[in-house]
Each structure stands twice: as structure tokens, then as C-alpha cells.
Amino acid sequence: MVAAKRVFSDKGLSKATMEDIAKEAELSPGTLYLYFKNKDELFSSLSLRILQYLNIRLDHIVNSEKEMRPRNRITALKEAMYDVYEFDPVMLINMFHLQSSETLKNLSPELLDSIKALSRSSIQTTARLFEAGIADGEFIDEHPIALAGIVWAIFSGVVLWEESKRIINNEKNYVKQTLEVAFEIFGRGIRKKPEAGPKSKSAGGVS
Amino acid sequence: MVAAKRVFSDKGLSKATMEDIAKEAELSPGTLYLYFKNKDELFSSLSLRILQYLNIRLDHIVNSEKEMRPRNRITALKEAMYDVYEFDPVMLINMFHLQSSETLKNLSPELLDSIKALSRSSIQTTARLFEAGIADGEFIDEHPIALAGIVWAIFSGVVLWEESKRIINNEKNYVKQTLEVAFEIFGRGIRKKPEAGPKSKSAGGVS
Amino acid sequence: MVAAKRVFSDKGLSKATMEDIAKEAELSPGTLYLYFKNKDELFSSLSLRILQYLNIRLDHIVNSEKEMRPRNRITALKEAMYDVYEFDPVMLINMFHLQSSETLKNLSPELLDSIKALSRSSIQTTARLFEAGIADGEFIDEHPIALAGIVWAIFSGVVLWEESKRIINNEKNYVKQTLEVAFEIFGRGIRKKPEAGPKSKSAGGVS
Amino acid sequence: MVAAKRVFSDKGLSKATMEDIAKEAELSPGTLYLYFKNKDELFSSLSLRILQYLNIRLDHIVNSEKEMRPRNRITALKEAMYDVYEFDPVMLINMFHLQSSETLKNLSPELLDSIKALSRSSIQTTARLFEAGIADGEFIDEHPIALAGIVWAIFSGVVLWEESKRIINNEKNYVKQTLEVAFEIFGRGIRKKPEAGPKSKSAGGVS
DNA sequence: TATGAATGAGGCTTCATTCAT
DNA sequence: AATGAATGAAGCCTCATTCAT
Incomplete structure (x- = not known):
């Protein structure tokens, strides 16, 4: 997600949580895993x-x-x-x-x-x-x-x-x-x- | 601890745990906190x-x-x-x-x-x-x-x-x-x- | 579905997911719920x-x-x-x-x-x-x-x-x-x- | 834990959660992992x-x-x-x-x-x-x-x-x-x- | 009748940190 | 000064289930 990049940019790899990203993308955590196998891969x-x-x-x-x-x-x-x-x-x-x-x-x-x-x-x-x-x-x-x-x-x-x-x-x-x-x-x-x-x-x- | 540096060297900042470090230094986790306020400071x-x-x-x-x-x-x-x-x-x-x-x-x-x-x-x-x-x-x-x-x-x-x-x-x-x-x-x-x-x-x- | 039995046979009750079964049956997960109230019933x-x-x-x-x-x-x-x-x-x-x-x-x-x-x-x-x-x-x-x-x-x-x-x-x-x-x-x-x-x-x- | 056996007895392997067990044993979830590597091993x-x-x-x-x-x-x-x-x-x-x-x-x-x-x-x-x-x-x-x-x-x-x-x-x-x-x-x-x-x-x- | 993207609750597990001894 | 058992918050991830189409 183009928009979820913001979270990594703000917080860095380890501080950013999947929930942060999901919230920013207006999605649910589970949905992220439809597109990316795990956090590192995202x-x-x-x-x-x-x-x-x-x-x-x-x-x-x-x-x-x-x-x-x-x-x-x-x-x-x-x-x-x-x-x-x-x-x-x-x-x-x-x-x-x-x-x-x-x-x-x-x-x-x-x-x-x-x-x-x-x-x-x-x-x-x-x-x-x-x-x-x-x-x-x-x-x-x-x-x-x-x-x-x-x-x-x-x-x-x-x-x-x-x-x-x-x-x-x-x-x-x-x-x-x-x-x-x-x-x-x-x-x-x-x-x-x-x-x-x-x-x-x-x-x-x-x- | 000079010797506990080995742990960071081996595993990197986020993968190394305080317990790893304590074990390498032959100390207990609690003792580390007598000398360092927290992990980042160590x-x-x-x-x-x-x-x-x-x-x-x-x-x-x-x-x-x-x-x-x-x-x-x-x-x-x-x-x-x-x-x-x-x-x-x-x-x-x-x-x-x-x-x-x-x-x-x-x-x-x-x-x-x-x-x-x-x-x-x-x-x-x-x-x-x-x-x-x-x-x-x-x-x-x-x-x-x-x-x-x-x-x-x-x-x-x-x-x-x-x-x-x-x-x-x-x-x-x-x-x-x-x-x-x-x-x-x-x-x-x-x-x-x-x-x-x-x-x-x-x-x-x-x- | 007769064919979806294979999935349970391969993976057992708790390891088999509804998606596994749907895929094997060439159906979508949603469709399974038209025929079976839930996984246990299936x-x-x-x-x-x-x-x-x-x-x-x-x-x-x-x-x-x-x-x-x-x-x-x-x-x-x-x-x-x-x-x-x-x-x-x-x-x-x-x-x-x-x-x-x-x-x-x-x-x-x-x-x-x-x-x-x-x-x-x-x-x-x-x-x-x-x-x-x-x-x-x-x-x-x-x-x-x-x-x-x-x-x-x-x-x-x-x-x-x-x-x-x-x-x-x-x-x-x-x-x-x-x-x-x-x-x-x-x-x-x-x-x-x-x-x-x-x-x-x-x-x-x-x- | 002798007492945590009750939970498995009541709920069975898959329905019992580690939190259930911890609560029954009057411990915290984390403590269980000091003694058992994971749920299956417990x-x-x-x-x-x-x-x-x-x-x-x-x-x-x-x-x-x-x-x-x-x-x-x-x-x-x-x-x-x-x-x-x-x-x-x-x-x-x-x-x-x-x-x-x-x-x-x-x-x-x-x-x-x-x-x-x-x-x-x-x-x-x-x-x-x-x-x-x-x-x-x-x-x-x-x-x-x-x-x-x-x-x-x-x-x-x-x-x-x-x-x-x-x-x-x-x-x-x-x-x-x-x-x-x-x-x-x-x-x-x-x-x-x-x-x-x-x-x-x-x-x-x-x- | 069928879809399949989306959900979101909830499970397991980790680990920095504390505190009674 | 030292311990180390215990904590518990928080993270990652799964998956049964739903619902707009």
C-alpha cells in the first residue's frame, strides 16, 4: 500500500506495528496478510x-x-x-x-x-x-x-x-x-x- | 559489559535479548539494570x-x-x-x-x-x-x-x-x-x- | 463436498482451513456456507x-x-x-x-x-x-x-x-x-x- | 502444572487457551513459557x-x-x-x-x-x-x-x-x-x- | 446460487523490566 | 550488590465467518 509507507517512514521498521499500518490504510490487520506474507515482506x-x-x-x-x-x-x-x-x-x-x-x-x-x-x-x-x-x-x-x-x-x-x-x-x-x-x-x-x-x-x- | 558486546555483534540490536546478554556476561538479567537504565542505553x-x-x-x-x-x-x-x-x-x-x-x-x-x-x-x-x-x-x-x-x-x-x-x-x-x-x-x-x-x-x- | 474430504484426510480437523477445502472443491469459501452452517458441521x-x-x-x-x-x-x-x-x-x-x-x-x-x-x-x-x-x-x-x-x-x-x-x-x-x-x-x-x-x-x- | 491439567480436561487440547491455563494456575501467561516451550509441549x-x-x-x-x-x-x-x-x-x-x-x-x-x-x-x-x-x-x-x-x-x-x-x-x-x-x-x-x-x-x- | 475480499476477534508467544529475597 | 522468577503488555499472525455484489 502506497499509503502504509507513511507509517514506516514515521516510525521505522521495528516500531511500526501491523495495526498502525492497517489503521493508516483504513483496512483491518487481516487484510494486509492477503497481500503480503508478513511484515518483513511488506x-x-x-x-x-x-x-x-x-x-x-x-x-x-x-x-x-x-x-x-x-x-x-x-x-x-x-x-x-x-x-x-x-x-x-x-x-x-x-x-x-x-x-x-x-x-x-x-x-x-x-x-x-x-x-x-x-x-x-x-x-x-x-x-x-x-x-x-x-x-x-x-x-x-x-x-x-x-x-x-x-x-x-x-x-x-x-x-x-x-x-x-x-x-x-x-x-x-x-x-x-x-x-x-x-x-x-x-x-x-x-x-x-x-x-x-x-x-x-x-x-x-x-x- | 565489555563481553556482552559479542551478543550485539552476533545478533544485532533488535534480535539480541537482555537475557542473551546476561547469560554471556554470566550475570542475571536484573543485574544489568543496576548498571544500565534500559536496553537501548546498554x-x-x-x-x-x-x-x-x-x-x-x-x-x-x-x-x-x-x-x-x-x-x-x-x-x-x-x-x-x-x-x-x-x-x-x-x-x-x-x-x-x-x-x-x-x-x-x-x-x-x-x-x-x-x-x-x-x-x-x-x-x-x-x-x-x-x-x-x-x-x-x-x-x-x-x-x-x-x-x-x-x-x-x-x-x-x-x-x-x-x-x-x-x-x-x-x-x-x-x-x-x-x-x-x-x-x-x-x-x-x-x-x-x-x-x-x-x-x-x-x-x-x-x- | 465429497472431494473436500481429502483435505480433512490430509490435514486433520483443526489444521484444515475452510479455504483449503474451498480450493480443493473449486468453490469459494462463501459458497461452503450455503451448504454447511459452519466448519464443524461440514x-x-x-x-x-x-x-x-x-x-x-x-x-x-x-x-x-x-x-x-x-x-x-x-x-x-x-x-x-x-x-x-x-x-x-x-x-x-x-x-x-x-x-x-x-x-x-x-x-x-x-x-x-x-x-x-x-x-x-x-x-x-x-x-x-x-x-x-x-x-x-x-x-x-x-x-x-x-x-x-x-x-x-x-x-x-x-x-x-x-x-x-x-x-x-x-x-x-x-x-x-x-x-x-x-x-x-x-x-x-x-x-x-x-x-x-x-x-x-x-x-x-x-x- | 498439576492444576493446569484441569483446563485441558475441561476444554480439550484445542479449545483450552494458554491464558485459561495461566489463570487457573494463578500465573501469568509468560510464566508458563518458563517451564514449557509451547502449548503442545505443556x-x-x-x-x-x-x-x-x-x-x-x-x-x-x-x-x-x-x-x-x-x-x-x-x-x-x-x-x-x-x-x-x-x-x-x-x-x-x-x-x-x-x-x-x-x-x-x-x-x-x-x-x-x-x-x-x-x-x-x-x-x-x-x-x-x-x-x-x-x-x-x-x-x-x-x-x-x-x-x-x-x-x-x-x-x-x-x-x-x-x-x-x-x-x-x-x-x-x-x-x-x-x-x-x-x-x-x-x-x-x-x-x-x-x-x-x-x-x-x-x-x-x-x- | 455464487463470489471472494474483507473482517476482527483471539490465539500464541516474546521479552524488557521489576521486585521480593 | 546480585538474583532470577515472574510479569503482562504488546506484537504477529490465523482463519472462521460475513456481505455487498
Whole structure:
């Protein structure tokens, strides 16, 4: 249920009860079990939607913009990631939690396979962006899968880190700016002939 | 209890029960409550230990190695972080989860303050490394706090991301290699006059 | 539904759900309630069918084989009972359970009356077999209703007992052989001038 | 809990709830789980007690009364069985249900093993009574294990059958008389040189 | 006559926490 | 300071039953 996502977003996986969700969806608890085998599976289905949206965005970049210059490739990647983040920040955070947690072991094999497939696919699609850049001679001759992994790590790291600062220090949400800077640095770091120096000082908000 | 950390490491925050912990510590459940107000506080105390260890390592870098060249500063940072990771991988992962979760709201004010203080301190110590590099004219003229945040985001991102791949795809643990490459890229990205290109192709293991 | 009996046979009364039954019958759950007031009544209706079949078999013995010698009367009885068992072993076992359980109190009065009537009828028909034997002077001068009760007790006892051994010890199903021996002993026990001793050693399989 | 047995006796396995039991025992639901892993195990533990009592009675017969005449052996057996029945009729009935039901599959391996062992032991002890009779030349030369199985089948059959009549027809409880007659017939049936005919007409109450 | 989505009461079980000793 | 038996609230989930179509 699209609406039941709100409950997970508000309370997190373990604090949200099936009754909360049922109430929010204006259904009875039993009805939820017509559509989802159990709580974990309901939760994971929502995560799946994000992964799916993510893959769509990535595919779009790779397919429609082949002529892009490397610098723009990184920018496009950053923008796709940020859009995914904005699409549903809390579920994305929950998904990042899910991925590195024991909850995965309760899932039905089919659901787990879907998650695996989508994860792998998103990495590979990302890697293809780097492959192109390497082929152009613009990116350093690094293993593109490794670069894809790192860019993903940076994405999830920034998102979770800013979330953490938001909760602990009541800070504003600086995900956008932090991503901006992080990707600029990363882009410079993998370009073969980087420009002399950056002019932007866009990271003002980040503390 | 130092030894009860094993239980959280094995089972994760929500799956570990107070009785598990008491048994491992050869105490009774009731006794735990003499030392810790509740489960969350016990867990957070352990997280606190990691944060403390982390700060010690960072302080050591800043204090004892002032003459370091920027390239080595990054290397030292990377090594400190990897040591912290190796000190207790699972607790570190749990701590990263904790930081962006609702559990924080259950903590006693004092404990929460300690966590806040240590988090801020580790960021600031890290920032000082970058300040020195900027003063030397070796690092780009970026906001050092922002750089510290990003380097932390990369660290947590890499750790969680590799953990995720380990669980989902049964992959080996490539944290060390991935950190290596990520920091190399990051280092190149923030140096003012970077060398022409990298020679290392150290990312072989990352897939 | 005749076919839905399979579900009770497979899963037993409490494990079988109305949805299981509906699916097996290619009907919807709601439809079942057009024909049966509730689950217990559906189950009992099936038990009724066995009781009916049983009565038919017994009537047949009494009516068509009046000239039988006592020894053969017992044999005919044994065979009728074994046929009923083979007709649907699991439903018979379930019926034996039903008869001594609280489920009976949920039944509609009409259904309960049917069960009572059939139970009584089968006892009386059985008793008539013994009456004839007593009249012939071949069976001991015992209360025929009592003998009928005992023969029924032996039947149900053997069936449940063998089922128990089958489940607990993974033994083969020795109902036939055990019935054989039990009835032979019983027959000898109630004959007025029993033969010297048995020759058969047919109980080989029973352990 | 000795007292919680009342609830099972009143309501039967599936209708009795853990809360009922806890209330009867003046405990909280959670406390029950300190002593029993789950509902089935609690139930089975009670059944176990009956099986244990049964074995004690049987052992006593075999050990202390070696000089018994065969006719008395059967009588002693009948009396032991009736005592066990009287010790706790409803639990005995429940145990007979348990033995031929799927509930067995939920039990812990240890408990299941205990049940298996006790079941086997009671059969073997019973068989030894028959062995002695056969050795004396008083009982027919039948497989003693088979005879033991049959005597057990008769016991459980009579108990369940009378229970059934009690519930269905509101009859009095004639277990004692029915057992009496059934064992007399059985005894006559397996004796090598049976007396001419019985004198007792003790089955008056059985209908 | 048939459907099948929806219900919601109620069962089993867990586990953080307490308190008399 | 330590115990550990007991608690009881609360969660997840099942499934007999209903009712609008």
C-alpha cells in the first residue's frame, strides 16, 4: 500500500506495528496478510519500489545520453541519485538499513531474488557509465565496477550521514549540497587530466 | 559489559535479548539494570566505546604527525578508520544504524549528549587535518568541515555497502580494498595540483 | 463436498482451513456456507457418510446371510469393519476422535441427532448378529448389546492404536493383521465350545 | 502444572487457551513459557505423566507377582489399566488422542523420544506377561508382542468408546464393567484349555 | 446460487523490566 | 550488590465467518 509507507517512514521498521499500518490504510490487520506474507515482506516490497525507480532513472541516463561528456556523466548520476532520494527519503534510508541487516533472511526467495537482481542491475548500469568514460580516455583506467561500488557507497554514506546529523544535532538537511561537493571531488578524482582547481565553494551549509 | 558486546555483534540490536546478554556476561538479567537504565542505553554505551576509540585514533594523528605531507594525511586517516572498523566491525555497523534511527529518542539526555559530543569532536578533529592541508596550500580551498563530513560519509558508506554485498551476494569482505581506492580518489580530488594520473590499480578485489 | 474430504484426510480437523477445502472443491469459501452452517458441521457431515456406509454394510450381513455359522458371523463382521476402514482410513480415525471430543457440542441438533441415530443403529445391528449366535447356542449367554459394544471398542482401538504406532514408530500399517488376530481371539472367547487351540499364527507382522 | 491439567480436561487440547491455563494456575501467561516451550509441549508433558504412571504399574505386576496363574495375570493387567484410567480419565483420553494426531510433530525431540520410549516400554512389559503365560503352556502360542498390542487396543478402544457414548447419549460411564467383560472374553480367547463357559453376567450396564 | 475480499476477534508467544529475597 | 522468577503488555499472525455484489 502506497499509503502504509507513511507509517514506516514515521516510525521505522521495528516500531511500526501491523495495526498502525492497517489503521493508516483504513483496512483491518487481516487484510494486509492477503497481500503480503508478513511484515518483513511488506516492508521489503516498499524498498523494492525504490530500487525499481532507481534502475529506471539509471537506465535512462545510460540509454538516452550517450554523447555526454564525462563531467556531465557524473552530474547526471548525481542528479538521478538525488531525485531518488527526494522521491522518498525515509524509505530510501530504510532500504539502506534493510540491505545491511538480518531482516533479509526472513524474506521469501522470490522477493530476495528481486532485490538481488535489482541491486546487481543498478551497479552494472552505473558501471557502464564509467566504462564509457574510460573508453573515451577521460576517466582513469580503473575497474569500472569498483568505481560504481564507490559511487554507491558515497551516495548511501552521504544520505545516512546527513540523516544522522539531522537527528542528533537537529541540523537542517544538507543532502543536496553534500552530494554536490562529494561528487565534484569524486569526479575530479577520477578524471585523467583534471583542471587546475575548483572555483565552487558550494559546501557552505555542510558542518 | 565489555563481553556482552559479542551478543550485539552476533545478533544485532533488535534480535539480541537482555537475557542473551546476561547469560554471556554470566550475570542475571536484573543485574544489568543496576548498571544500565534500559536496553537501548546498554547498546548505546557500547557504541560510545567505539566512538571513543575513534577519537583517540584521530587525536593521535593530528597531534603526533604535524609535519605530514597531505598525501600522507589522507593515508593516515584511512588507516585510522580501517583500524576502527577492524576493532569491531559489527558494532561499528550497528552504530551506523543507530545513528540514523529512532532508537536515539529513547536515550537518557546524558548519554545522548555524550554521543553528540563525541560525534562532533571526531568531525572537528578530522576537519583539522584538512585545515592543515589547506593552509599548506596542498588541498583545495574548500570548507574543511564539509570535507570532514564527506570523508565520514564515504567511510560509513563503504562499510555499510560492503556489508550489504556480503549479505546479499555472499561476497567476500572487500572493505579494505574499497576504502583504499575510495580514499585515493578522494585524495586526488581535493589536492590542488594532482599528479597526472594514478598508477595503482588496486581495486582488483572489488566487484 | 465429497472431494473436500481429502483435505480433512490430509490435514486433520483443526489444521484444515475452510479455504483449503474451498480450493480443493473449486468453490469459494462463501459458497461452503450455503451448504454447511459452519466448519464443524461440514466435518460432521463427512463423518456421517462413513457411519451411513457402515450401517449399510452391517445391514447387509444381517439380512442376506441368516444361515451363517457363528464363526462366519464374526468373520463377516471383521470384514465389514475392515472394508469401512479401507474406504477412508483417515476419515474413520477422525470420526473416532470426533466422537470423544468437545466438538460435538457445536453441532446443530439435527446433525447431532443423525449421528446419535446412526451410532445406535450400528450397535443394534451388530447386536443382532450376536443375538442370533446366542439363540443358536453357539455364543455364550452374554448381553448381546454388551458384546456389540466390545466389538466396536476393539475395532476403534485397533485402528487408533495402529495409527499411533505408524506415527510414533514409523511402523507399517498392520490394521488388517491385527484385526484378524483380535477377532479370532474374540471369537474364541465368546464361543461356547471353542476348539482346542488355534493353529493360525497370523500375527507375524504385528510388533 | 498439576492444576493446569484441569483446563485441558475441561476444554480439550484445542479449545483450552494458554491464558485459561495461566489463570487457573494463578500465573501469568509468560510464566508458563518458563517451564514449557509451547502449548503442545505443556500438553504432552501431562500425557507423559500418565504414561509414566502406567509403566510403574505394569512393572510392578511383572516384578512382584511372578507366581501368578495366567487367569490372574489378565486380571492384574485389567486392574492396572483401570487404575490408570481412574487416576485421570480425561488426560488418558487426551493422551490417546495425542498419540494418533499430528500434534506429535511439534514436540521437541527429547519429549518425543520420551514418549516413544515409554510407549515401547509399556508394550514390552505387557508382552512379558504373555510370554510367561505362553511358557507355562496356559496361553496359546501366539506372538506375545501382538497380544500386547491387542490388549492395548482393547483398553484404549473401550475407554474412548465409553467416553463417546457418555457424550453422545448422556450415558453413565461403564468403563469398569466393559473392561471387565472385554478382558474376560479376551482371557478366554487366549487360554489353551478354556473352561466350558462363563458364569459371570457382569455386563448388565453396558448398552 | 455464487463470489471472494474483507473482517476482527483471539490465539500464541516474546521479552524488557521489576521486585521480593 | 546480585538474583532470577515472574510479569503482562504488546506484537504477529490465523482463519472462521460475513456481505455487498
